[in-house]
């Protein structure tokens with residue numbers, strides 16, 4: 573019987589974290605050199621505060637598109653208050669706009685999929701394995717990303733965008749398939765490995781934990797269902813060991 577591969581998208585099939593870094597750098601530049609000079613706090617202070625606020629906002633706003641630019645607004649407000657500097661609606665609007673730089677379709681198109689992804693997906697299609705795409709995040713943003721990188725080509729209608737990826741969601745997708753032949757492929761222990769194991773399926777873990785949110789975990793679980801690869805192409809190169 574053929575295998576089923578449930579692929580994660582962000583930082584598994586396409587690099588995504590540095591979309592946010594790009595916006596963060598612009599935010600720092602704007603705040604320090606355009607708005608608060610010479611009273612701006614140092615870069616590290618601002619970025620630590622922004623990351624802290626954004627992490628807290630995951631609790632209330634989840635993985636919505638609005639969360640990240642809202643965190644920029646809140647960071648700007650908080651620093652102005654600390655420094656007793658006036659701010660107005662225009663400043664907050666600008667902070668939000670800079671946050672929105674993280675969602676640039678042209679950039680997604682230009683970057684495409686990670687190295688080796690196309691070759692790996694083509695290979696799995698050739699093997700007649702079943703391919704499913706499962707990504708958490710904002711519906712409209714994820715749709716645009718997936719379109720920009722033409723993922724329909726491999727996944728067809730089997731594309732699921734969910735607000736949060738948990739064991740229940742995976743379980744529903746797996747349905748009555750034989751769980752010993754279903755693999756989740758993802759980059760994060762917190763967002764991919766944990767829910768996959770809870771749902772009772774196998775895991776190909778390709779670490780890329782560049783976001784503070786993803787680094788909150790207790791390390792790689794010791795579990796015989798887990799295989800760690802450094803690059804996506806290793807799925808193709810080690811295909812026969814996936815049993």
Ligand SMILES: [Mg+2]
Pocket residue numbers: 580581582583584758759760763
């Ligand atoms: Mg991911």
